[in-house]
Amino acid sequence: MIKKRIKYGCVCGILIMMIMGCLHIIKNKGVIKSGIDQTETASLNPVIYKTVVCLDAGHGGDDVGAEYNGRYEKDDDLAMTLAVKEELENLGVEVILTRSQDISMDNAPRAEYANLYDAALFVSIHRNYYDGYEAVNGIEAWINSQFLEEDEALATTILEEIKKAVPKSTIRGVKGGTIDGEGNYTINRVAQMPSCILELGFISSHYDNNLLDTYFSDYAKAIAQGIYAYTQTLSI
Structure with missing residues (x-):
């Protein structure tokens, strides 16, 4: 006993x-x-997730980004980012945002924020611009100039899903470094996880703007599906 x-x-x-x-x-x-994102971004769902995805709406506040006939890039960036967040959460993915409001932010803190919360991947959403030639159009993704396998896989998967969802979209492919060929964009240089900058069409192109407005939900679902598909390849 x-x-x-x-x-x-x-x-x-x-x-x-x-x-x-x-x-x-x-x-x-x-x-x-x-403590995640004081601008109300993270999901309040108490489920324990395997991955955390950080989405970044480019520009914001005083930094309007590209402008075309009264249309500001910062607004398109934020609207799409919020829509992608919702789609990802419907797929069971936890999402944090660098901004969910029209506020100004430097680029380095955006990536540092993703690093702080150990995000599995980082996607920054932007619009492109070409001065003086409206015929230039299409969607592209920028990654670190080292063309790391995981960065390229993330960007490629997203672009493939966009092409399937909106076949009329011109896919310009995955590019490394910066447009001037020097170094890397801050996002892709500071982020410590797979990252890419998605240029969702040219704001200077009537064709791209019309596609974005007409197929907005399709683009959001495609981007989310691409991100989700990539997370399924991770061992976390």
Whole structure:
């Protein structure tokens, strides 16, 4: 009888320690989650996710980005980012945003934010611009000039889904570095996870603007599907 009590007491002690440990983890997760993006971005769904995706709406606030006939890139960027966030959450993916409002932000803190919360991947959504020639159109993605396999796979998967969803879109492919051929865009240089900058058509192109407005939901679903498909290849 004494041996059984000792054994029972040990088991109870172990169980209590395990419960306290779980409560400590849950408490810590709560602290981290409540600190995510003060501009109201992260999902409030309490489900424990395997991956966290960070989406970045380019420009914002005083930085309007490209402008064409009264249309501001920052507005298109934010609208699409919010739509993609919703689609990803419908797929069970946890999403954090660098901004969910029309606020100004430097580029480095955007990527540092994704690093801080150990995001599985980082996608920055923009619109392109070509001065003086409206016929230039199409969608492209920019990655680090090293053309790391994971960066290229992320960008390629998104572009493939866009082409399937909106066949009329011109896909200009995956490009590395910067348009002037020097270094890398800050997002792709600072991010410590697979990243890409998605240029969702030229705001200077009536053709691209018409496609974006007409197939807005299709683009959002395609981008989300591409991101989701890539997350399924990760071992996290």
